[in-house]
Amino acid sequence: xxxxxxxxxxxxxxxxxxxxxxxxxxxxxxxxxxxxxxxxxxxxxxxxxxxxxxxxxxxxxxxxxxxxxxxxxxxxxxxxxxxxxxxxxxxxxxxxxxxxxxxxxxxxxxxxxxxxxxxxxxxxxxxxxxxxxxxxxxxxxxxxxxxxxxxxxxxxxxxxxxxxxxxxxxxxxxxxxxxxxxxxxxxxxxxxxxxxxxxxxxxxxxxxxxxxxxxxxxxxxxxxxxxxxxxxxxxxxxxxxxxxxxxxxxxxxxxxxxxxxxxxxxxxxxxxxxxxxxxxxxxxxxxxxxxxxxxxxxxxxxxxxxxxxxxxxxxxxxxxxxxxxxxxxxxxxxxxxxxxxxxxxxxxxxxxxxxxxxxxxxxxxxxxxxxxxxxxxxxxxxxxxxxxxxxxxxxxxxxx
Amino acid sequence: xxxxxxxxxxxxxxxxxxxxxxxxxxxxxxxxxxxxxxxxxxxxxxxxxxxxxxxxxxxxxxxxxxxxxxxxxxxxxxxxxxxxxxxxxxxxxxxxxxxxxxxxxxxxxxxxxxxxxxxxxxxxxxxxxxxxxxxxxxxxxxxxxxxxxxxxxxxxxxxxxxxxxxxxxxxxxxxxxxxxxxxxxxxxxxxxxxxxxxxxxxxxxxxxxxxxxxxxxxxxxxxxxxxxxxxxxx
Numbered sequence: 001x002x003x004x005x006x007x008x009x010x011x012x013x014x015x016x017x018x019x020x021x022x023x024x025x026x027x028x029x030x031x032x033x034x035x036x037x038x039x040x041x042x043x044x045x046x047x048x049x050x051x052x053x054x055x056x057x058x059x060x061x062x063x064x065x066x067x068x069x070x071x072x073x074x075x076x077x078x079x080x081x082x083x084x085x086x087x088x089x090x091x092x093x094x095x096x097x098x099x100x101x102x103x104x105x106x107x108x109x110x111x112x113x114x115x116x117x118x119x120x121x122x123x124x125x126x127x128x129x130x131x132x133x134x135x136x137x138x139x140x141x142x143x144x145x146x147x148x149x150x151x152x153x154x155x156x157x158x159x160x161x162x163x164x165x166x167x168x169x170x171x172x173x174x175x176x177x178x179x180x181x182x183x184x185x186x187x188x189x190x191x192x193x194x195x196x197x198x199x200x201x202x203x204x205x206x207x208x209x210x211x212x213x214x215x216x217x218x219x220x221x222x223x224x225x226x227x228x229x230x231x232x233x234x235x236x237x238x239x240x241x242x243x244x245x246x247x248x249x250x251x252x253x254x255x256x257x258x259x260x261x262x263x264x265x266x267x268x269x270x271x272x273x274x275x276x277x278x279x280x281x282x283x284x285x286x287x288x289x290x291x292x293x294x295x296x297x298x299x300x301x302x303x304x305x306x307x308x309x310x311x312x313x314x315x316x317x318x319x320x321x322x323x324x325x326x327x328x329x330x331x332x333x334x335x336x337x338x339x340x341x342x343x344x345x346x347x348x349x350x351x352x353x354x355x356x357x358x359x360x361x362x363x364x365x366x367x368x369x370x371x372x373x374x375x376x377x378x379x380x381x382x383x384x385x386x387x388x389x390x391x392x393x394x395x396x397x398x399x400x
Numbered sequence: 401x402x403x404x405x406x407x408x409x410x411x412x413x414x415x416x417x418x419x420x421x422x423x424x425x426x427x428x429x430x431x432x433x434x435x436x437x438x439x440x441x442x443x444x445x446x447x448x449x450x451x452x453x454x455x456x457x458x459x460x461x462x463x464x465x466x467x468x469x470x471x472x473x474x475x476x477x478x479x480x481x482x483x484x485x486x487x488x489x490x491x492x493x494x495x496x497x498x499x500x501x502x503x504x505x506x507x508x509x510x511x512x513x514x515x516x517x518x519x520x521x522x523x524x525x526x527x528x529x530x531x532x533x534x535x536x537x538x539x540x541x542x543x544x545x546x547x548x549x550x551x552x553x554x555x556x557x558x559x560x561x562x563x564x565x566x567x568x569x570x571x572x573x574x575x576x577x578x579x580x581x582x583x584x585x586x587x588x589x590x591x592x593x594x595x596x597x598x599x600x601x602x603x604x605x606x607x608x609x610x611x612x613x614x615x616x617x618x619x620x621x622x623x624x625x626x627x628x629x630x631x632x633x634x
Contacts, residue, residue, distance in 0.1 A: 129631060129634055130627070130630070130631065135623075135627070138623070139569070139571050139572070142565070142569065143557065143565070155631070181571065181621060181623050181624050182623055182624075182627060184624065185612070185623060185624040185625075185627035185628050185631075186627060186631065188612070188624075188628050189627055189628040189629075189630070189631030189632060190631060192628060192631070192632050193631050193632050193634060196632065211545055213545065213546060213550075213551045213554050213555050213572065214555055214557075214572055215571045215572050216544075216545035216546060216551065216571075216572045217543075217545060217570065217571055217572060217573070217578055217579055217582050217584060218571050218572075218582055218615075218621055218624070219545070220525070220526065220530075220545045220584070221530070221579075221582055221583065221584040221611060221615070221621070222624065223526055224526055224530035224531065224584075224611075225609055225611055225612060225624075227499060227526070227531070228531070228609045229609070231499075231500070231503045235503075235507070250492075252523060253523065253526060255492040256492045256495050256496055256499075256523060256526055256527070258492065259490075259492045259493040259495070259496030259497075260496045260499060260500070272490070272492060273487045273490075273491070273492065274480050274486075274487065274491045274492050274495070274523050275480060275482055275487060275523075279482065280482050280483070280484065280487070282550075282553065283482050284482055284483075288482075288483070288484065289484050299488075300484055300487055300488045301487060301488075305488070306490070309490055311490045311493050337500050337503050337504050337507070338504065339460070339463050339464070339504065342456075342460055342463070342497070342500060342501055342504055343460060345497050345500070346453070346456060346457060346460055346497070349449075349453055349456075349493065349494055349497060350453060352489060352490075353449060353450060353453060353489065356489070359485070359488075360483070360484045360485035360488055361484060361488050362488065
């Protein structure tokens with residue numbers, strides 16, 4: 001890990017603005033944080049796992065400073081092998097964001113955690129918690145891996161359709177949205193805070209492969225602490241909702257967490273499971289699961305499958321507008337942790353187990369039971385799919 | 401390794417009876433005058449959707465009968481079931497259902513004590529063992545999220561380096577002591593002291609989750625507790 005500090009003394013009027021974070025510490029990318037400096041100096045703090053490029057960094061940053069003249073600001077650059085053009089682009093984007101420029105954004109899949117929150121919740125209603133602190137994982141640093149100031153999760157308070165809610169959004173591109181010690185503590189803390197704040201819901205934008213193996217034990221214990229905190233929140237009558245519409249889905253511990261919430265919203269891309277296909281293939285061989293077979297993966301874990309199984313209660317497309325509407329209508333769909341509800345879940349899960357003997361993915365199951373309905377189902381668009389899903393639910397009436 | 405029968409005989413002598421259904425074991429036992437409900441899995445079980453559902457059914461039975469006996473959760477989980485069928489069925493929902501049933505019996509007043517008698521590996525530990533008010537392990541127990549070979553494969557960190565690091569880094573390395581340091585276990589107990597330990601735990605009324613604080617006090621997890629506390633106080 002190499003560190004570099006650069007100082008610039010520029011003359012002119014100081015720049016003012018709210019702290020911004022742009023980019024993610026994923027491979028070939030970097031995070032740029034801009035905030036006001038205490039003095040008129042402009043300061044750059046850089047850390048990078050790629051050593052020996054100080055001259056190139058200095059050149060790129062000097063070019064940026066010459067062009068944009070940022071005065072009295074502090075830049076934090078957390079790099080993970082970004083090329084000079086990417087660095088130049090991120091610096092420019094971050095500075096434009098700092099000056100108030102906003103791109104219109106509606107495709108959930110393309111957005112990072114803060115952009116997702118901005119797009120889904122009421123305008124200017126979000127207050128990030130611990131946003132001013134730089135909480136880098138010390139465990140990643142021990143392994144010479146770059147950290148991110150938010151440890152891959154953004155938490156805070158916002159309004160959804162004028163109702164106060166707490167939110168957490170996982171950074172899909174930082175360590176696969178994985179749960180380490182800090183990441184997990186932020187989630188557990190958020191749920192515990194909900195018990196003291198008067199909020200309508202806690203909403204998780206899940207996009208995670210599960211526990212971060214570099215800090216595996218801390219991550220696993222954190223998942224368990226989180227689950228206890230989630231149940232405490234639900235016992236108090238506060239709604240909990242998971243949105244699984246991102247590229248990593250909800251796997252491992254986060255798969256289990258997604259199922260511990262009252263309600264789940266999914267899109268076609270979303271996947272939910274415990275072990276991913278690569279793990280099953282690595283241990284049991286390619287005959288047990290061909291992890292290259294994308295169609296099969298979606299028939300096993302994918303959004304359509306999870307909606308048909310009632311594991312997710314809303315199936316949506318990937319626009320933030322639609323996901324927001326789904327969130328608003330989910331606000332009153334609580335599922336209590338009481339005996340009658342547990343009995344009905346027991347029945348649902350028992351029926352699923354017993355009525356599917358011999359099947360191990362949604363395609364063959366539908367073929368066997370709904371041969372007239374399932375043709376092309378996995379290729380259908382949202383509207384057509386929801387019609388077929390309704391028809392299946394009707395035929396399946398006894399079970400639903 | 402200890403066999404389940406040896407464990408139960410040494411702990412309860414003849415005062416227990418268990419049944420088995422698809423690797424799930426359940427039954428009753430007595431410690432002195434105190435009745436206990438036993439629930440868990442037999443040796444080296446891979447926990448899947450079916451096992452979780454059977455365990456949930458036994459807990460629903462207790463709720464139906466308003467039986468408030470303390471529950472001893474017996475853990476020897478070699479991992480979660482690694483099959484396409486279990487994944488397609490939505491094993492995470494079966495696990496979550498089991499967790500909800502445990503939460504509900506906790507609310508009813510049943511005390512939950514779990515004992516890792518041989519091993520607890522991966523997601524199967526989250527599914528019930530880690531949900532107890534008091535989590536215990538025998539000294540020989542093996543605890544891991546994933547074995548080092550698997551971690552090396554996924555993280556692409558050299559296995560020899562991981563082996564070296566695992567000697568000092570409790571945060572990721574398998575081991576019963578490491579889980580203890582991080583607050584993931586309340587105690588490591590010798591078989592000969594188990595009866596006393598359980599009896600003592602049965603008198604404890606405090607059911608709050610103190611694991612993050614334990615992790616800080618024991619030095620294995622320094623950040624979690626201060627961060628959680630800071631957020632609660634915002």
